[in-house]
Amino acid sequence: MSGTSLDGIDAALVDFATHPPRLISSRYEPYSDELRDELTSTCFTEHISVRQIGELDARLGLLFGACANRLREDSGVAAAEINGIGSHGQTIYHAPDLTHAFSWQIGDPNRIAEATGITVVADFRRRDMAAGGQGAPLVPAFHQAVFQHESEYRAILNIGGIANLTLLPPANGRTPVLGFDSGPGNTLMDRWIRLHQGLRLDEQGNWARSGQCRPDLLTHMLDDDYFKRPSPKSTGQEYFSMDWLFRHLQGLTLPAEDVQATLCQLTVRTILDAADKTAPGLKALLVCGGGGRNRRLMELLQEQADYPVLSTEAFGMSPDWVEAMAFAWMAHRTLNRRHNNIPEVTGARSRVIMGGIYPAA
Known part of the structure; x- marks a missing residue:
């Protein structure tokens, strides 16, 4: 992968x-x-x-x-x-x-x-x-095979460049498994720190931690039509690109670390807003992917979620290797x-x- x-x-x-x-x-x-x-x-x-x-x-x-x-x-x-x-x-x-x-x-x-x-x-x-x-996301079929619980409503969150959610209702019911890309995961944060500091990633989210989230910028970004669309939906860095970010920054003069802090919060809010809207009764959010190593991102998820946010490690599978x-x-x-696809996730006919x-x- x-x-x-x-x-x-x-x-x-x-x-x-x-x-x-x-x-x-x-x-x-x-x-x-x-x-x-x-x-x-x-x-x-x-x-x-x-x-x-x-x-x-x-x-x-x-x-x-x-x-x-x-x-x-x-x-x-x-x-x-x-x-x-x-x-x-x-x-x-x-x-x-x-x-x-x-x-x-x-x-x-x-x-x-x-x-x-x-x-x-x-x-x-x-x-x-x-x-x-x-054609995406595809991993929900695997998530269902290994993480679905008989009676507990779970969601699996994979945070790569793009963040995607798999909603796993109890196996003993008739509610279908759903999944979709919630929006940017690491991609905008990675590109922003590379632009300003020449680094591949924000180690542990320390740079984001040093800044302040700017509510006006966050609200402006959250107003993007992609976040309002119902599933099935998928996206990529073609959409959530630096051009996308620069359009939202137009006319603003902000410290670079504040932009990073706001991008971190954007990832958190779009994930949790999507989960809250589509998975009422959620009992646990299991996290895998590289974003799970961003300590600041994980702290914000745990602080703002109404349910436990846990690594897939706690369920017997290393978050680094799930994908x-x-x-x-x-x-x-x-x-x-x-x-090996799930039509309810991807929108395929069969x-x-x-x-x-x-x-x-």
Whole structure:
């Protein structure tokens, strides 16, 4: 898995013979500064060099394959023991609202299969979109499989570049599972601190903590139409971009740390407002993804929520690896010819088997 934060590769080796699935081994490989800068300048823009995209596609395929090999070697598991690799790929553009909607991920799966000698499943989102869905979010199906409780209403919050919510009503009822992107997660905070301090992220949210939330700016940003839309809905850094932020800052002169504090509060408010509106009776919010390491963000969530806000660690699954495990699960379902989308989440007309299969031989 490589997400919209563009920070690197999360790889997980997962055993599905048990329930819940067992994480055997994991590995994180950060992108180099040079690659991250190239991806940042290439992704989420409408002006793209075809040659540059083609080279990045091949380059990332080789990197993903090498990472999978190192993960396997670290674990001591032979390639012949692994049924498949699920590769989400690196999103370069997600456009679910166009007349001809599309979502584009790169990281050539042919090269992953050739490098590893293992069958690869990739290109998950476009089959859901072909069935009329948004192609996102996809991880709610995995969240349902591993976190749904018989009688307790839970929500799973994944905070990556974009924040997404999965609403898990009790399994003993008839209420459907829902999920959607609530809005920006880390993306605006990451880009703002990179612009002003040259850092990849706001470590522990300390810079946001040093500033003051500006209510007028927050209210202006919260008035965006995306936050008022009902689900199904999904978004990305194409929408919540620096241009989006600069439009809201127009005419304002604020200390940079105050803008960061307000962006942190924006993430918190859009998450909790969405959860309160769509999940009355919620008993717990389980957090995973990189945003869970932002101490300031977690403090604000815990202070402002009317229910416990907990790491998925408390439920037996490391928050750092939930998403990578989800795409292993997706691939496992695909290879066993089992549906792996939720139409109520994505808006698809029907359940489909997502992912193209690239055989090892």
